[in-house]
Amino acid sequence: MKNLSMRDALRAALHEEMIRDERVFLMGEEIGKWQGTHRVTRGFYEEFGAERVRDTPISEMAIAGVATGAAMAGLRPVAEMMTINFAFLAFDAIINHAAKIHYMFNGQFTVPLVVRAATGWGNQATATHSHTPEPIWAHFPGLIVGCPSNAYDAKGMLKAAIRDENPILFTEVIALYPKPSPIPDEEYLIPIGESAVKREGDDVTIVSYGRGVEWSLEAAETLAKEDIQAEVIDIRWLRPLDMSKTLASFKKTNRCVVVEESLPHYSFGSEIAAQLQEAAFDYMDAPVKRVSALDVPLPYARDIELMALPNAQKVVQAVKEVL
Amino acid sequence: MKNLSMRDALRAALHEEMIRDERVFLMGEEIGKWQGTHRVTRGFYEEFGAERVRDTPISEMAIAGVATGAAMAGLRPVAEMMTINFAFLAFDAIINHAAKIHYMFNGQFTVPLVVRAATGWGNQATATHSHTPEPIWAHFPGLIVGCPSNAYDAKGMLKAAIRDENPILFTEVIALYPKPSPIPDEEYLIPIGESAVKREGDDVTIVSYGRGVEWSLEAAETLAKEDIQAEVIDIRWLRPLDMSKTLASFKKTNRCVVVEESLPHYSFGSEIAAQLQEAAFDYMDAPVKRVSALDVPLPYARDIELMALPNAQKVVQAVKEVL
Amino acid sequence: MATKIESLTKETLLEWYREIVLIRKFENMCHHLYFEEKDPARKITGVYLHLATGSEATHVGAVKALGVDDHVITAYRDHGIAIARGVDPNRVMAEMMGKRTGTSGGKGGSMHLADRSVNFWGGYAIVGGHVPLGVGIALKEKYVKSGSAVLCFVGDGALNNGYFHEAANMAQVWKLPIVFLIENNLVGMGTRIEESSGQTNPVKRAAGYGMKEGPSVDGQNIVEVYEAVKAELDWSRENGPVLMESRTYRFEGHGVSDKQFDARDDLKGELAIWEARDPINVLADHIKKKYKNIDDELAKLDTEATQVVNEAVEYAVNSPAPDYNDLIANVYVALTPEYRTR
Amino acid sequence: MATKIESLTKETLLEWYREIVLIRKFENMCHHLYFEEKDPARKITGVYLHLATGSEATHVGAVKALGVDDHVITAYRDHGIAIARGVDPNRVMAEMMGKRTGTSGGKGGSMHLADRSVNFWGGYAIVGGHVPLGVGIALKEKYVKSGSAVLCFVGDGALNNGYFHEAANMAQVWKLPIVFLIENNLVGMGTRIEESSGQTNPVKRAAGYGMKEGPSVDGQNIVEVYEAVKAELDWSRENGPVLMESRTYRFEGHGVSDKQFDARDDLKGELAIWEARDPINVLADHIKKKYKNIDDELAKLDTEATQVVNEAVEYAVNSPAPDYNDLIANVYVALTPEYRTR
Ligand SMILES: Cc1ncc(C[n+]2csc(CCOP(=O)(O)OP(=O)(O)O)c2C)c(N)n1
Numbered sequence A, B: 001m002k003n004l005s006m007r008d009a010l011r012a013a014l015h016e017e018m019i020r021d022e023r024v025f026l027m028g029e030e031i032g033k034w035q036g037t038h039r040v041t042r043g044f045y046e047e048f049g050a051e052r053v054r055d056t057p058i059s060e061m062a063i064a065g066v067a068t069g070a071a072m073a074g075l076r077p078v079a080e081m082m083t084i085n086f087a088f089l090a091f092d093a094i095i096n097h098a099a100k101i102h103y104m105f106n107g108q109f110t111v112p113l114v115v116r117a118a119t120g121w122g123n124q125a126t127a128t129h130s131h132t133p134e135p136i137w138a139h140f141p142g143l144i145v146g147c148p149s150n151a152y153d154a155k156g157m158l159k160a161a162i163r164d165e166n167p168i169l170f171t172e173v174i175a176l177y178p179k180p181s182p183i184p185d186e187e188y189l190i191p192i193g194e195s196a197v198k199r200e201g202d203d204v205t206i207v208s209y210g211r212g213v214e215w216s217l218e219a220a221e222t223l224a225k226e227d228i229q230a231e232v233i234d235i236r237w238l239r240p241l242d243m244s245k246t247l248a249s250f251k252k253t254n255r256c257v258v259v260e261e262s263l264p265h266y267s268f269g270s271e272i273a274a275q276l277q278e279a280a281f282d283y284m285d286a287p288v289k290r291v292s293a294l295d296v297p298l299p300y301a302r303d304i305e306l307m308a309l310p311n312a313q314k315v316v317q318a319v320k321e322v323l
Numbered sequence C, D: 001m002a003t004k005i006e007s008l009t010k011e012t013l014l015e016w017y018r019e020i021v022l023i024r025k026f027e028n029m030c031h032h033l034y035f036e037e038k039d040p041a042r043k044i045t046g047v048y049l050h051l052a053t054g055s056e057a058t059h060v061g062a063v064k065a066l067g068v069d070d071h072v073i074t075a076y077r078d079h080g081i082a083i084a085r086g087v088d089p090n091r092v093m094a095e096m097m098g099k100r101t102g103t104s105g106g107k108g109g110s111m112h113l114a115d116r117s118v119n120f121w122g123g124y125a126i127v128g129g130h131v132p133l134g135v136g137i138a139l140k141e142k143y144v145k146s147g148s149a150v151l152c153f154v155g156d157g158a159l160n161n162g163y164f165h166e167a168a169n170m171a172q173v174w175k176l177p178i179v180f181l182i183e184n185n186l187v188g189m190g191t192r193i194e195e196s197s198g199q200t201n202p203v204k205r206a207a208g209y210g211m212k213e214g215p216s217v218d219g220q221n222i223v224e225v226y227e228a229v230k231a232e233l234d235w236s237r238e239n240g241p242v243l244m245e246s247r248t249y250r251f252e253g254h255g256v257s258d259k260q261f262d263a264r265d266d267l268k269g270e271l272a273i274w275e276a277r278d279p280i281n282v283l284a285d286h287i288k289k290k291y292k293n294i295d296d297e298l299a300k301l302d303t304e305a306t307q308v309v310n311e312a313v314e315y316a317v318n319s320p321a322p323d324y325n326d327l328i329a330n331v332y333v334a335l336t337p338e339y340r341t342r
């Protein structure tokens, strides 16, 4: 057991899988000689060489498309989008190719592709560089979408993703890269499509993913001081969406707040709220509340940017509104 | 007053606006010499010439991007995406440029751009060509998203869109192109962001947009025979989203079904259901039910494709479940 | 050309002839089943059906240049390429009719034929979208040092799409074994190459990528196509990508929902010129010049082709349609818990 | 070159010198305020800040070639271009600090400077995304037959992106008045042009679009840049787009969050070679050769530039930050009911 930052946990996951399976290779902008924009692939170019750690041109459509072709042909590419914002350029390649091919050709091809992408905002990256659009991608069947909330999950989830036969969008919250968790020395995998209870409590259910889990846990501590016990669920995979733990918790607490870093409309909170009122109508003691980013393109100036960002304080307040 | 198909109503809208304002011009694939893939621009090339009716290469990124630049510079482009599926290639151009520019530069530039795109499915167009992804686009602030349900609305909405100063994604359901409505001889506009009650009723609220409105109205007729009076709301604009009529109706009926042609998750139904339980919790006599496409990439074979498509029958059944 | 045809065996030439004719008849049958067939159980339906009559020599010639371990990938105009690569015409026709016995189980349709067993990778309908897939397949072959190469058909219209640009450059940077064969039928839907492209000579685009500028061949002449594609494939195995062109023509409209020659009167005259160079006649002429008294043999191949097509129709008509279980199958590779964590 | 400089007035040369020096000092001040400044109220913060030291001659020379009604658009390495185009340095610095008095009200930041009043269109951060915008502006000018042209800076790395390809082709098909000036600093982040591009000579890409292949100029020499850009802009007004190159260098890392010379040891030697051709010295040498005893005048301009930068900092520091009302403003152009239907 040792403490690793999420960055190093992801690095360890990639490293182990590259050692385990020669078909696993990496491609993306600046992942090799430059050591990775977020340094997740630090040292890999030197260790694995240019065939397995492939620096690419600034060509997001081709990064996703070429990786998809290589996956169809039997390799196991892990493609890096420097940030999820740039993956918008690969929207068609991922949604209308990678995610459709297995179905469209009736199973003849599989696409064991992982697209890693840094996500999240709050560091003055401005409107074009501040998306956390996981829910948008998770709209589409054929794709798997995961986003870990901590280093431990990150390692197990990424390893499971690399071994899976499906195309997977795997997003990594930039703000979480430096945050450590204890990581066991033994190998472990976190199954695709399995949510987790991150804190138990009887009074209210807080559902989130990614960075929102951190805010939720922080809020839960604050609430605990007032004797309000929040149960915190980490969805982990937006697709396939595992509602079992959320539903079980809601049936116990009868109150729910959904927390997301992304924009409010047609989003994560919308889906969770819709499913809860559909599946647990008789258990609802209050409406499901949503905490999300403000519905604006994100600005540069630090203070107003932070006003737009969700935080633990806003979660606490939302919980109080549903109690 | 005369009967026009939605195709011809849209054609009339474009025609009137091109006559009214010389800055309005069209660009897109096959809109000119070929007369438009869906024949909405039939005759325009001959009438307005190659400067104002611009055939483009197969370059969706550039179609959206160049139109955005022209709009910033003072023209009023109406860009056509042959189908909304191809607009995935312009996702970045529309979401991360057109929709951000006004905000990002603090109002220095405006982007009076309309991107028209044919949408919808049910004609064996297969997985890549069968998206109705309006909710995905409507996730993002800065963009306006509209989708008319009939010829009358189509004309008034498109004219309003062309006169608006904001970037607008305007989708047109292919299956509705041939369907007629009576169109007044006088000019009229349908305000952006205004939903409409398409049928009054006291027993249940059905909320929809685009082709879903047709299924909803048909379902309402069937239900009426059993003395169930459905109120049908046409959202018309997914952004800005006008919930006023839906809320008013729900407070009266206390029951709601949301109908959409698109996929179920992180979608239109999710948002409407989430907002209703949030804003009208005390009025809910039953959970909000969602009717959408089956959660699969759409297949080619006719019979199974139709199984996946929503229809009036499914709406009737959903209504009965909430009564 | 005259010299090259000498080196080909009679067997080869007749086989090519058989395939060209078969594809032509297959396409014509599709046309018939879509537009004229009255029995709903026998009709081809749906909004998309792109025929490739006129391009048979390009399709067959190029595909024949592939080794058994080489690969081919293309866009939606894919029936002829499938058949040339050896996909069972019965299963191709079944796919057109959306039957469970189709190559894609009836879920892909005309635009998404594929047969993994013969390294025919499809059949894609987003213009340009298959180009990076082809490059990815070439990457795999280079990664495993197999010596296999990829033939990637690209339409003249598709060249203006970002996919082509990014994928072509990446293929060159990585020196991948792939031949981009520009199937230049002078038009994308109704837009002429001069109207869509600043550069109207496709192979001149190679310079933009520092790529080998391959030849421009007469796409109506199967021998010329075959020889050139074979040479470029072999070059690419060692040296990296090639951009080459086959000049051909589309005898039908773009797809079934349009009629090129209705929509663009200005293109009307051109068809007749190209029909005079019908790839079937061009090849038949070669064969007749080389072998005397071959007419009966050719006629027999014609008849056989008709039979194969008729059989394919019966096979397709009598095949079962997919059902609800098919509708929900293959969205994901099984997500069983055990699988997920193995 | 020697002849060309003769035709320029002393006033012009000194003005250029002043601007190059001003930009250098401005960039160095940004570096200081980001890395060394301790007072939080004076710091530049955030994750992105791309300096353009080394490229001043390219930026100023090219922008000076524009007429007042011409346009310029670029990517995120935009400070120098803004200042050269006449944007008030106070407002540029205020934008860096995220102040309401900034060119974009503090909402755009370093990467999204723009000033509509001087036809400086920004400032975009999605690689390649601004290229079609520039083409759209050129389309407008041709549409209204104004005779104005657009200067569009494009990084060497951005050439491999689909945006460039599609927009360049469209500009050529429509013969739009735009000059694509490839700002070739040999690298995109840490990736060398030879590693990212099959074609390492940017102007050779023009062939792919049937576009005019413009010159490759020495980007450290402002006079050469100016003359060449001016000539190509004039050509483009009548004839359509041009692809040209300015060879220059990035003296700093790509942005603040990285250090090129930490990450890529193999590039270390190169910097010294290029620093020997610092654009300030190249221009100063020209001026000194042409005018005797000019040192005092140059020194005065240096001092003035320092003052302008210091003033800009004070202006920015003392400007108000945007507030909640700014945060929610300008998402849409007002959607008042009356407006919507007018
Ligand atoms: C990205 C995208 N844009 C537009 C279309 C519509 N479309 C289908 S085929 C086609 C023309 C393609 O022309 P070309 O590449 O020359 O191939 P050809 O049809 O001539 O074989 C177009 C515009 C599409 N399928 N995908």
Ligand SMILES: Cc1ncc(C[n+]2csc(CCOP(=O)(O)OP(=O)(O)O)c2C)c(N)n1
Pocket: A029, A058, A060, A082, A086, A089, D077, D125, D126, D127, D128, D154, D155, D156, D157, D158, D159, D185, D187, D188, D189, D250, D254
């Ligand atoms: C679409 C996209 N992909 C990746 C990035 C990250 N990125 C920012 S700048 C840059 C390098 C661009 O290089 P070049 O065009 O040569 O410009 P330079 O920085 O040298 O001025 C990259 C990869 C981005 N901003 N947008």
Ligand SMILES: [Mg+2]
Pocket: C155, C156, C157, C183, C184, C185, C186, C187, C188, C189
């Ligand atoms: Mg073509």
Ligand SMILES: [Mg+2]
Pocket: D155, D156, D157, D183, D184, D185, D186, D187, D188, D189
């Ligand atoms: Mg560069």
